[in-house]
Amino acid sequence: MTLPDPARYAQAAAIALGADYEDLDNGAGYLFRLSKSGRHVLCGAGAICSYPVNSATACAIARDKAHAKSALREAGLPVIPGGLFFAQTHRRALRGPGREIEDARRFAATLGYPVFCKPNLGAKGNFAEVIPSSDDMEDYFSRVSQEYEAFLIEPVMRGTEHRIFLQDGEVVFHSTKSQPALMGDAETTLEGLLEQLNSDLSRTGVSAYPLTVLSLAGRQPGETPARGERILLPGRRNLSAAGMIEQVNEAAPPELTSIARRAAVAIGLRVAAIDLFDISPEGDLSNLVIIEINGNPGLRTLELAGRMDLVLRIWIRMLSELLES
Secondary structure, three states: OOOOHHHHHHHHHHHHHOOEEEEOOOOOOOEEEEEEOOEEEEEEOOOOOOOOOOOHHHHHHHHOHHHHHHHHHHOOOOEOOOEEEEOOOOOHHHOOOOOOHHHHHHHHHHHOOOEEEEEOOOOOOOOOEEEOOHHHHHHHHHHHOOOOOEEEEEEOOOOEEEEEEEEOOEEEEEEEEEOOEEEOOOOOOHHHHHHHHHHHHHOOOOOOOOOHHHHHOOOOOOOOOOOOOEEEOOOOOOHHHOOEEEEEEOOOOHHHHHHHHHHHHHHOOOEEEEEEEEOOOOOOOOOEEEEEEEOOOOOHHHHHOOOHHHHHHHHHHHHHHHHHO
8 A cells, every 4th residue: 555645754754853653544644643752743644734833723724715815815915816606505504695606607707708716625636627618617516516515716817837835934945837738649639638637637536627628728629639749738737637847946036935935924834835826927926926825735746856855854844843842
């Protein structure tokens, strides 16, 4: 059985510190205890925040994208505008008016298609999609309601996407990601290539790309791209949804660092990843907007970039405080 990333990282950090790692999940690695010299800390993966130095309140606010936007906006930080709506009705009596599917229809029409939608409590790019029309929005309502109670509708933003990872206000790394892409083989149609990608995603629990992603890319499903031709898929850039890492650096431009630090402070996170768009026409970081803030960010970006040294630095620093201070 392959352990989840946080369990693997914790084991490596425990070895470096001379601490003990004890699995509490029948070997699955989603709950474990780290101990040294009579002190211990519980950690986990999956639904458990892997960074025990982050408070439960801060993590919960960060996970709720609408609440996080409100807190960041109140702190004077730029966030992507949009609205929160509910795809399910079983708790309708507990909320005020203006948040139902019929309201979402009107909001999207007023905003103007295409729009961008994503679950309010989603992760890994699941159901994060560009919706090109009102008919496609009806299809989205039907699909997203099967797994999520609420979702956001936002304008489509275009620009370079940046991630700043902070630990106690210090930049650990800065990365940029590119859109997922289909790779032509001169034999398979774009629809067939998309089906292959969606089959891979289904094995990881990430939602499929709808066929409309091809029209958004300016292509037709029946086209057969040349061998080696890359067809970029708009919408998601998550690694879990086949996004790609463009670069990883330990240093970050001051414009990004400043806004990321303010965002982490606004939510109250000691370990945080802040995702931002640079929407300036010149790409000079003069117009930044926060996409979201993550209180339980993955470190696969660093691992894929060959920077396990930074992964261990994060975990050793955290565990040293909890087990040795």
